[in-house]
Amino acid sequence: MVRHIKALIVGSGPAGLTGAIAIAETLGGGKDVIIVDEGIEPGGQLPKQTHKFFGHEGFYASVRGFEIGNLLVKKVKSLGVEIIQQATVTGIYEDVITVYDRVNNIVNEYLADYLLIATGATEKFLAFKNNTLPGVYGAGAVQTLMNQYKVLPGQSFLIIGAGNIGLIVAYQLVQAGAVVKAIVEASSKVGGYAVHANKIKRLGVPILLKHTILEAIGSDKVRGAVVAEVDDAFRPIVGTEKEFVVDSICLAVGLQPNVELVAQTGAKLVYMPELGGHIPWRDENMRTTVQNVFVAGDLSGIEEATTAMIEGYIAGYNIAQEITGKSQEEKIQKMKDELSEFRRGPFSKKVRDGLKKLNIYFPAGGYREELQNNYGPKGKLRAVIECPQPIPCNPCETSCPTGAINVGGNINGIPHIDYEKCIGCGVCVTKCPGLAIFMVQENENYSIVGIPYELLPIPSKGDKVKLLDREGKYVADGEIDHVIPNNKGKTHIVYLKVPKGLEENVRSFSYFKKPEAFVCRCEELTREEIERTIDMGITDYEELRRVLRIGMGPCGGKTCRNLTLQILAEKTGSTISDIELGAYRPPTIPTPFEAVVKSVGERMERLEGKSDE
Amino acid sequence: MSEIKKYDVCIIGGGITGTALGYFLCKLGKTSVAIFEKSYLSSGSTGRCAGGIRQQWSTRPNVRLAMRSVKLFERFKDDVGMDIEYRQGGYLVLSYNEQEAEQFERNVKMQREEGLNVEILTPKQVSEKYPYINTEGIIMATFCQTDGHANPHKAVIGYAQAIRKMGGDIYTHTEVKNVDVKNGRVTGIETSAGYFACDVVINASGPWSREVSRLFGVDLPTESYRHQILVTEPLENFFPMMAISFSGNFYMRQTQHGQFILGQGDKDEKPGINHNVTYKFEKELASKMVRIFPFLRDIRIIRHWSGMYNMSPDAQPIIGQSEKVKGYYYAVGYSGHGFMVAPAVGEALAETIVFGKALHTDISYLDLTRFEKMQIEKEKNVV
Numbered sequence: 001m002v003r004h005i006k007a008l009i010v011g012s013g014p015a016g017l018t019g020a021i022a023i024a025e026t027l028g029g030g031k032d033v034i035i036v037d038e039g040i041e042p043g044g045q046l047p048k049q050t051h052k053f054f055g056h057e058g059f060y061a062s063v064r065g066f067e068i069g070n071l072l073v074k075k076v077k078s079l080g081v082e083i084i085q086q087a088t089v090t091g092i093y094e095d096v097i098t099v100y101d102r103v104n105n106i107v108n109e110y111l112a113d114y115l116l117i118a119t120g121a122t123e124k125f126l127a128f129k130n131n132t133l134p135g136v137y138g139a140g141a142v143q144t145l146m147n148q149y150k151v152l153p154g155q156s157f158l159i160i161g162a163g164n165i166g167l168i169v170a171y172q173l174v175q176a177g178a179v180v181k182a183i184v185e186a187s188s189k190v191g192g193y194a195v196h197a198n199k200i201k202r203l204g205v206p207i208l209l210k211h212t213i214l215e216a217i218g219s220d221k222v223r224g225a226v227v228a229e230v231d232d233a234f235r236p237i238v239g240t241e242k243e244f245v246v247d248s249i250c251l252a253v254g255l256q257p258n259v260e261l262v263a264q265t266g267a268k269l270v271y272m273p274e275l276g277g278h279i280p281w282r283d284e285n286m287r288t289t290v291q292n293v294f295v296a297g298d299l300s301g302i303e304e305a306t307t308a309m310i311e312g313y314i315a316g317y318n319i320a321q322e323i324t325g326k327s328q329e330e331k332i333q334k335m336k337d338e339l340s341e342f343r344r345g346p347f348s349k350k351v352r353d354g355l356k357k358l359n360i361y362f363p364a365g366g367y368r369e370e371l372q373n374n375y376g377p378k379g380k381l382r383a384v385i386e387c388p389q390p391i392p393c394n395p396c397e398t399s400c401p402t403g404a405i406n407v408g409g410n411i412n413g414i415p416h417i418d419y420e421k422c423i424g425c426g427v428c429v430t431k432c433p434g435l436a437i438f439m440v441q442e443n444e445n446y447s448i449v450g451i452p453y454e455l456l457p458i459p460s461k462g463d464k465v466k467l468l469d470r471e472g473k474y475v476a477d478g479e480i481d482h483v484i485p486n487n488k489g490k491t492h493i494v495y496l497k498v499p500k501g502l503e504e505n506v507r508s509f510s511y512f513k514k515p516e517a518f519v520c521r522c523e524e525l526t527r528e529e530i531e532r533t534i535d536m537g538i539t540d541y542e543e544l545r546r547v548l549r550i551g552m553g554p555c556g557g558k559t560c561r562n563l564t565l566q567i568l569a570e571k572t573g574s575t576i577s578d579i580e581l582g583a584y585r586p587p588t589i590p591t592p593f594e595a596v597v598k599s600v601g602e603r604m605e606r607l608e609g610k611s612d613e
Numbered sequence: 614m615s616e617i618k619k620y621d622v623c624i625i626g627g628g629i630t631g632t633a634l635g636y637f638l639c640k641l642g643k644t645s646v647a648i649f650e651k652s653y654l655s656s657g658s659t660g661r662c663a664g665g666i667r668q669q670w671s672t673r674p675n676v677r678l679a680m681r682s683v684k685l686f687e688r689f690k691d692d693v694g695m696d697i698e699y700r701q702g703g704y705l706v707l708s709y710n711e712q713e714a715e716q717f718e719r720n721v722k723m724q725r726e727e728g729l730n731v732e733i734l735t736p737k738q739v740s741e742k743y744p745y746i747n748t749e750g751i752i753m754a755t756f757c758q759t760d761g762h763a764n765p766h767k768a769v770i771g772y773a774q775a776i777r778k779m780g781g782d783i784y785t786h787t788e789v790k791n792v793d794v795k796n797g798r799v800t801g802i803e804t805s806a807g808y809f810a811c812d813v814v815i816n817a818s819g820p821w822s823r824e825v826s827r828l829f830g831v832d833l834p835t836e837s838y839r840h841q842i843l844v845t846e847p848l849e850n851f852f853p854m855m856a857i858s859f860s861g862n863f864y865m866r867q868t869q870h871g872q873f874i875l876g877q878g879d880k881d882e883k884p885g886i887n888h889n890v891t892y893k894f895e896k897e898l899a900s901k902m903v904r905i906f907p908f909l910r911d912i913r914i915i916r917h918w919s920g921m922y923n924m925s926p927d928a929q930p931i932i933g934q935s936e937k938v939k940g941y942y943y944a945v946g947y948s949g950h951g952f953m954v955a956p957a958v959g960e961a962l963a964e965t966i967v968f969g970k971a972l973h974t975d976i977s978y979l980d981l982t983r984f985e986k987m988q989i990e991k992e993k994n995v996v
Contacts, residue, residue, distance in 0.1 A: 536774075537774075537777075538770070540652075540653035540656075540785070542653055542656065542660070543653050543654060543655075543766075543770075546655070546660055546766040547766065547767070547770060549870065552915075552916070553915075554846055554913070554915050556915065556916065580652075580653075583888075583918065585890070585916045585917060585918050586890060586916075586917050587914055587915070587916075587917065590846055590913035590914065590915045591913055591914050592910070592911055592912065592913045592914075593845075593899045593902070593903050593909045593910055593911070593912055593913075593914065594903070594910045594911060596895050596896055596899035596900075596914065597896075597899050597900050597903055597910075599896060600896045600897075600899075600900050
């Protein structure tokens, strides 16, 4: 049976979702609109994005990607649009569109008056020796495993590519507890935003410019990587090879539009390297050369989520306008103006150049380019902004309660701060998606530096720390003065006590590494702690267990029992066989209540009258 | 031959009762004290209990004793010098039975007369205050904010360290084999570490109270019953109180570490020392608890163990001095609530030994003679 609908949207990423919102809103409901999506949850790449997005607050700037996904999906569903998950549009045939529903293992047929194709992009791959070894991942796979399925795919990473995706994945890996040994970038400058690069550099992750990966080391899986410098023609320079011991290599070397489906509609494709490769030819309303086929998002040119959302709206309102016959020009023009403002900055130059070849013109400039050269009055607690590039982003300006910050010109401008108005509240620090705003105050004996912080554990007042500079290099010892937790946005401000005169250098910190040899890994107990407790006179395994919680974690002492007995024997001078082993208690592995309840079967205990008195 | 070692007071049992008593004796200046523990400290009932500290009792003397205990727990960290994770998160007592609910009304009246701040909650109020509790079947509840819980093992360690500091001795892995009684008076004890002369011996041996008392030739009407208990993986702390029900037969609390400890009684349990565990218990408890606390469904159980309730005929402790053997004291038969009253009992018994009478709390109603005089008021608030 063929189902006939008004609009079929392929892909539930930001572009597909906003397209659906625009259409369903205009139609007064989404019953004739369907989104088909391959993923297990809607949102495209959004559910994998744990960082705060740039842009302006009208398009969810300062909101984390996965939360934006949730907001858009909620909106789409409230409008009555059906999202079919785990389903793939397998063909756009002359007669019908086929959708393979993988959950029910059935191909369904559709006819749609309008198609909005928002299939996004695929990662580019890189050819190097042994690149098929397990442990070589694309950045998208790392994000899916880590952020969507909550599995950390490796412990130590080398990242190839210093575009925004490589920088963001590196930061997320550090947040998840992995070690990022380095980010390798073939060109002579970081391709992504400087603020993204800065936040990973100050955590001590080096970015090796003019370097490339030559090979992955290992026979069964990745055990390391060989990296070398490249010359101006990107050829490796002999003699500059160095090895990294890593168990994972993450490729973040760019994206290419997924044009397969749009090509099947008969729409014309053009090759446009500025926009990521082959793209569908389209006009400023996102219409392809096929009258009722529209595109939006990365498929129409590799860019980012905010512009994808705006393009989705433009395509959606155009489709809605044709379905209803009612003009949506006002809304369309508003979105075009938004797009125009976003694309004025230097990072959009390639997009502007590419679109010019499609006869779509976007103006540049009109924003402030000068950096602020005054850091404000010494002694006052105040914000210091380190946002050196014009990027389309302004939550600092819109969140400041006293109006002290403005980005100058349009959204791409470099923010300046009016120190007459700054009250030192720190709101901008927690809002800035680039974590590029710090707090500074010079005191008589020491200075205070406030740092936006998104790692766990959250530091405690009085902790002794190593103070690090913008490159993650040690500058001095310091301590945590206090922490302003931000439980909603999760960007906390950690205020450091730093020696006088270093307030312009210190931008990060790390803890002193203890020589930690964990005996009990569940409860993170070290040999030192166990020995100290034995010295207190606690010399029974069972006693140690109850005082320290050793062996009381989920593993039930599988790893630590023998190690603890060994330490006990050494410290007390007895032999292991003389020491009481302690009890082995069920269950041997953690068992959910539900599983236990199920083993009871149908019978449920009555509450009443069960007293044992 | 070396000289015979002598102590004024020897205590049999290194659980909460023995160490609390040792601590208060030392504090009163009686530092010639030794504790004999056949295994490690708190290896008996103390280290296996859930650590609840409750004042909501059904008899007036028990309320008084518990209130004194709470005073001492509140000062524990300052007095004894150990953080025992003491927290006054309250006790929420749920009733599933009309008759019990009526009894609760009377209890609360009496408890309030004693100066205890106890609230009565309707099922609706319970569900507003604790939205994660399924109130189906609940008739009413009582809540006392100053009830709470602590880590029993740390309490024992705290007392033990303080005893050693004040000059008392503690012998672990030392079993008392025999008691020397001459002319109706205690003169010493025979242990696996040798003979010790003494004037006073206290039986604080919990589950083994009856066997130990036989060494003095005194029969105690106590019997030990196994009680099982289990603990889950840790969650963020959100459950500050002990939730308990006598008619529903359960108790549950969240430890400072975040784990949930929960258990129930089993009326089919036979007397006798038994530290095994049964899956039947796990099934019964799990089925019941996921209904009352639906959030448990996806939480995992990580450990299941058992301990002994040393029961007396009226479910109240038996504390006092033997009339038959001079110098023989007993503090036994706690019927599952020895930990929570231990500080008050330790203080009162130490005062009795040193001054001849208890000064802070009356414990005379707990004397063994009550069974002869048939002056028994059974404590009803026991799981």
